[in-house]
Amino acid sequence: MTRRAAPLALVATSGTGKTTLAHRLVDGPGRYVFSISATTRPPRPLERDGVDYYFLTRRAFEERVERGWFAEWASVHNRMYGTPHSELDAAAERGDHVVLDIDIQGARQIRDAVPDATLIFVLPPSVDIMMARLAGRGTEEPENIARRLESALDELQAVPEFDYVVVNDDLDECLLEIRSIVEQGEAPAPPEQDAEGMRRTIVELLEGEYSAYLQDSE
Numbered sequence: 078m079t080r081r082a083a084p085l086a087l088v089a090t091s092g093t094g095k096t097t098l099a100h101r102l103v104d105g106p107g108r109y110v111f112s113i114s115a116t117t118r119p120p121r122p123l124e125r126d127g128v129d130y131y132f133l134t135r136r137a138f139e140e141r142v143e144r145g146w147f148a149e150w151a152s153v154h155n156r157m158y159g160t161p162h163s164e165l166d167a168a169a170e171r172g173d174h175v176v177l178d179i180d181i182q183g184a185r186q187i188r189d190a191v192p193d194a195t196l197i198f199v200l201p202p203s204v205d206i207m208m209a210r211l212a213g214r215g216t217e218e219p220e221n222i223a224r225r226l227e228s229a230l231d232e233l234q235a236v237p238e239f240d241y242v243v244v245n246d247d248l249d250e251c252l253l254e255i256r257s258i259v260e261q262g263e264a265p266a267p268p269e270q271d272a273e274g275m276r277r278t279i280v281e282l283l284e285g286e287y288s289a290y291l292q293d294s295e
């Protein structure tokens with residue numbers, strides 16, 4: 078069966094390796110292109126304007142919202158993020174799958190606006206690994222890590238809304254699963270119980286040792 082090159086939205090909690098997955102998907106076989114989002118957050122070291130994101134001032138972002146420039150947009154951790162229509166249109170014209178690395182609010186908008194989009198939730202293998210990846214990035218303040226953990230709770234709650242759920246344990250394995258979902262519509266068994274277990278661990282982490290760690294660092 079030949080499937081139209083529909084957009085692919087990847088949603089995950091922070092520290093799942095989703096951005097790496099999205100870039101590896103684009104660099105690998107198949108017709109995948111990365112959707113470059115606009116954001117009001119400042120660039121991290123090594124990020125380039127027009128490659129990783131279009132970095133905009135809040136005012137420039139809001140003007141584009143007014144002009145209907147975005148297929149979806151959302152405020153995430155007090156910063157604005159959006160997918161320009163032009164990213165979707167250019168890929169559709171070329172027959173490429175456009176890969177959206179977006180948050181849950183954006184994915185819901187894409188689900189409504191682009192009914193043939195494939196939405197995949199990517200889970201980390203465990204909360205420990207997620208924490209290690211968040212801390213390992215080295216660019217986040219402890220407060221930001223706590224905030225991202227709190228968002229992770231909400232995001233994990235949304236897992237049942239997704240048709241497809243994959244676990245990013247082994248990167249290559251996970252890429253294969255994503256490709257077979259997109260290209261053949263084949264789904265692995267949804268590991269929803271993993272998401273529920275992870276939510277419980279994060280609640281314990283936020284209430285227990287992690288809040289103690291935050292107080293120590295003040």
Ligand code: 5GP
Binds near residue numbers: 089114150183
């Ligand atoms: P980061 O600042 O770490 O690059 O991204 C923070 C969050 O914003 C991630 O969950 C990322 O997927 C999400 N995000 C990035 N671009 C977009 C976008 O265009 N729209 C939406 N809704 N979320 C985005």
